[in-house]
Amino acid sequence: MLLIQRYMFRIKRYFLRFSLACRKRQKLKRLFRIFLILIVGLLILNIINGVLFSSILFFQENSNEPDYDLDTRPYYQTIEMKKRFDISGNYLIVQNFVQYQSNLTKNADLLALNLHTSIEKLHLSLNHAKVWDGPISLTLYVKGTRASDDIDYASMWLRCNHRLFKVLNIHLVMSATAYERSISNQHHTHSVKYAVSCQNLNYINHTDETDSTPYPSNLLRNIARLGTTPLTVQYILTLDIDIFPASDLFHHLVSFYTQTTTTEQFNRTLYVIPAFEIHIDTVKHSAPLPQNKRELILLWNDNQLQPLQADVCPTCQFLTNYQAWKQEASDDKIIPIFRPHYSQPWQPYYIGPKDVPTFDPRFKSHAHARISQCCETFMNGYDYAVLNNVYLYRLGFLDKSQLPTTELIDDDTSVLLFDQFREDLLKHYTNTTRKC
Structure with a gap:
């Protein structure tokens, strides 16, 4: 009888221990669930804060923020170092004014495209760059008493768009009048820096009827051909910019x-x-x-x-x-x-x-x-x-x-x-x- 009572007591004790253990596990499960809820809640709050912060930055972003700063003085130094006048003396020539080079695919250096343009039509060269996978040699013509403004614009535009061209050689031709009135002393001036925003870069036409020097189309074509690179080019297509x-x-x-x-x-x-x-x-x-x-x-x-x-x-x-x-x-x-x-x-x-x-x-x-x-x-x-x-x-x-x-x-x-x-x-x- 005593033996039976001992076994019954042990069984009750084991049952009580099991009941207590189950209760503890339920509490642990509840605590674990609460902990998970807190973690998920914190993650959601962080995501919301990140989205709100990004939105604030987006709406506060200044669209006029410059892409780069341009120092114009080196361009005018290039003009002084490379300038020469044509046989008539009416036009100043700067061969290889700006050059951008990249690697070409096989046979892409066999053919070159020669172009010529005035400053206001420079942007049309992008239409050529989209489809021409070889070298492009372009002569840019500038005239007028505001020629320095046009050269500054061209320098900025080329810097903004040069990645669209495989190989690009830009040559500059300007009227002697433009050089004398607007360019000749620019390389002596203090460095001028422009905060350039490529997205908002627009050409401003400076009409100048005092410079009646005609557009030298054939001279521009010859300068473009003379400046064609690389040396492996064998055949040339010469087009007007439009x-x-x-x-x-x-x-x-x-x-x-x-x-x-x-x-x-x-x-x-x-x-x-x-x-x-x-x-x-x-x-x-x-x-x-x-x-x-x-x-x-x-x-x-x-x-x-x-x-x-x-x-x-x-x-x-x-x-x-x-x-x-x-x-x-x-x-x-x-x-x-x-x-x-x-x-x-x-x-x-x-x-x-x-x-x-x-x-x-x-x-x-x-x-x-x-x-x-x-x-x-x-x-x-x-x-x-x-x-x-x-x-x-x-x-x-x-x-x-x-x-x-x-x-x-x-x-x-x-x-x-x-x-x-x-x-x-x-x-x-x-x-x-x-x-x-």
Whole structure:
């Protein structure tokens, strides 16, 4: 009996211990739950505080906060060290004013793009940079008594956008008047620093009618070619700043020049790239630009696009034979489809070897500026061939009412100069039967 009582007592004791242990575990569970709730609550509060703090910083952020500080004095020192005047003495030239270099992919240094522009159209070069994966050599023209302001703007703009270019060489040409009145003493002044905000950088046009020096288009073209790098460049495409390459033009041309064919053919042939005008309404409505020849022809059939200078000077592009180009069956391979016999006033845009005759600098904003160079290349022994499936474009139709705004020098002056130019060619190329 006593033995049974002992066993019963032990059982009760074990039961009490088990009950106490369970009660303690429930308390521990409750404490653990409370602890978890506190931790989660603190995390949520931290997240809320972080979001609120970030929002305050975002709304308080100053959009005018500078991206960098620009010291302008080195640019004027560069002008003084590198400046030279052209043969007329009317223009100051600074070769390689600003240079930006980066690594190029294979064959990307085979072709270079040459451009020229006035300061107010400098921003258009971004359209070229988006599609041209090779070197770009650009000549910038500045004139007027506020030329230093324009150079400061150009320096800031280039610094803000240089990463968009693979290889960019900027050359500066300014009127002698601008140099004397605005630039000549700038390198002696104290350093001027601009707090540059790239997002808010805008060009301010400084109209100056006292400097009537004409836009030296052919001089600018020659300076761009002279400053083309790297040395491996073999072929050059020279464009006006408002003529843009198609999105796939660069890679089509690389493919064309690297295919198996004779180098001699490339060295004596200038390959014409048809140029078009896209209606301004198409641009205003943000319609997509044509990405290939098929899409271009669709716009053409819808009267949203036309050959370059169709309303201004149809004969200037007549030998390109746009209708034949349009009807030629599309093929992925880039080939020349016909070879026109040159006659003026044809002035095509073409890509050719970098040693073709230079542009005659006597032609400035003359109607014959490009015609003269096309004429001389023909007399020099070069032939023209029109390529299929590649094209250039301009935004907006040109019409005769816009001619005064193109700053063309009086037609009579242009004709007289061109007559003199042809006489000079006959004296220079005495062993050719070619004429233009």
